[in-house]
Amino acid sequence: xxxxxxxxxxxxxxxxxxxxxxxxxxxxxxxxxxxxxxxxxxxxxxxxxxxxxxxxxxxxxxxxxxxxxxxxxxxxxxxxxxxxxxxxxxxxxxxxxxxxxxxxxxxxxxxxxxxxxxxxxxxxxxxxxxxxxxxxxxxxxxxxxxxxxxxxxxxxxxxxxxxxxxxxxxxxxxxxxxxxxxxxxx
Amino acid sequence: xxxxxxxxxxxxxxxxxxxxxxxxxxxxxxxxxxxxxxxxxxxxxxxxxxxxxxxxxxxxxxxxxxxxxxxxxxxxxxxxxxxxxxxxxxxxxxxxxxxxxxxxxxxxxxxxxxxxxxxxxxxxxxxxxxxxxxxxxxxxxxxxxxxxxxxxxxxxxxxxxxxxxxxxxxxxxxxxxxxxxxxxxxxxxxxxxxxxxxxxxxxxxxxxxxxx
Numbered sequence: 001x002x003x004x005x006x007x008x009x010x011x012x013x014x015x016x017x018x019x020x021x022x023x024x025x026x027x028x029x030x031x032x033x034x035x036x037x038x039x040x041x042x043x044x045x046x047x048x049x050x051x052x053x054x055x056x057x058x059x060x061x062x063x064x065x066x067x068x069x070x071x072x073x074x075x076x077x078x079x080x081x082x083x084x085x086x087x088x089x090x091x092x093x094x095x096x097x098x099x100x101x102x103x104x105x106x107x108x109x110x111x112x113x114x115x116x117x118x119x120x121x122x123x124x125x126x127x128x129x130x131x132x133x134x135x136x137x138x139x140x141x142x143x144x145x146x147x148x149x150x151x152x153x154x155x156x157x158x159x160x161x162x163x164x165x166x167x168x169x170x171x172x173x174x175x176x177x178x179x180x181x182x183x184x185x186x
Numbered sequence: 187x188x189x190x191x192x193x194x195x196x197x198x199x200x201x202x203x204x205x206x207x208x209x210x211x212x213x214x215x216x217x218x219x220x221x222x223x224x225x226x227x228x229x230x231x232x233x234x235x236x237x238x239x240x241x242x243x244x245x246x247x248x249x250x251x252x253x254x255x256x257x258x259x260x261x262x263x264x265x266x267x268x269x270x271x272x273x274x275x276x277x278x279x280x281x282x283x284x285x286x287x288x289x290x291x292x293x294x295x296x297x298x299x300x301x302x303x304x305x306x307x308x309x310x311x312x313x314x315x316x317x318x319x320x321x322x323x324x325x326x327x328x329x330x331x332x333x334x335x336x337x338x339x340x341x342x343x344x345x346x347x348x349x350x351x352x353x354x355x356x357x358x359x360x361x362x363x364x365x366x367x368x369x370x371x372x373x374x375x376x377x378x379x380x381x382x383x384x385x386x387x388x389x390x391x392x393x394x395x396x397x398x
Contacts, residue, residue, distance in 0.1 A: 045197045048212050048374055052201045073205075095200055119202050 049095040056169035063130030069122040088137035123171040129153040190270035190392035192239035210376040233274035238264025294394035299383035303355030358382035
């Protein structure tokens with residue numbers, strides 16, 4: 001006796017589905033087993049790099065207008081300098097996290113790239129948020145005058161507060177680390 | 187004093203020290219087991235210490251490996267076994283564990299490992315030859331080695347002439363690398379710059395020969 005046509009199709013379909021699932025789970029398993037060595041090793045590496053990472057990191061996004069606060073040493077004196085501009089790129093992760101800030105000084109574009117875990121970087125404060133549609137804002141380099149301005153994004157008060165708290169926490173962490181050095185100088 | 191230690195390359199990352207950012211290689215070094223002590227006044231005729239790093243599966247060992255590890259040190263067979271120099275002065279016995287504290291007061295080290303294999307390579311990649319010109323009517327000369335010597339005299343190619351061949355997958359040493367950080371608790375050492383070999387490759391860390 002033959003199985004009616006539609007039912008047969010259904011059985012076929014289900015078989016195919018099961019088969020695909022089987023293959024998928026198998027490939028996932030293979031990936032896991034193959035990648036395990038690398039994974040374990042990277043975990044060790046990451047765990048080591050943690051030692052040099054900051055616990056409190058200020059939060060900002062691409063397109064934000066930010067104040068980057070840096071510690072500058074001139075001779076014996078230390079002072080804090082602010083670099084204001086637009087975040088045009090964020091790259092890397094973990095200890096390699098870097099961000100690029102662009103500003104216009106006297107009609108000339110200036111870009112600086114900072115590692116976020118740098119011991120010279122005090123904190124980053126977000127002033128305004130920008131409306132963007134791209135992950136890297138390199139197109140700003142080709143623009144002059146009014147074109148360099150991004151549309152402002154409306155910011156929830158709560159988000160603003162959280163952002164401010166995060167940058168404050170980063171600044172505090174920086175101060176707590178800097179203290180013992182000042183004592184030794186006395 | 188032992189002059190070195192065995193380890194495994196974990197990979198590269200960056201660290202901050204004194205306000206500067208350094209590219210470092212992170213190596214998991216030690217603890218190593220002393221498998222054998224060789225003495226100049228003994229059977230061997232020279233001073234050295236044989237170290238073993240990381241246990242090896244007994245299943246994949248030859249009987250001689252198992253026997254050797256058991257004989258002097260009474261330990262499990264090790265997967266990376268190498269000799270390091272020793273001045274013969276300290277009291278070191280087989281079976282003892284050597285940790286990173288050996289390198290604690292050392293500033294510079296040499297790192298020996300197996301370079302990444304590049305296969306059979308031509309002279310441009312292997313010996314940094316310039317290659318031939320691309321223009322002025324030249325053809326098939328782009329990556330050629332050029333002349334390899336004179337004609338009737340000496341009628342042969344001089345020894346040591348640099349030619350194509352196997353590149354990498356051989357022992358390599360990088361000398362004079364600065365130690366930036368030592369973590370005795372985790373048995374991890376951070377070395378300034380790069381080190382021969384792939385990730386997870388075994389390396390020998392030796393006190394610098396030039397910069398003591």
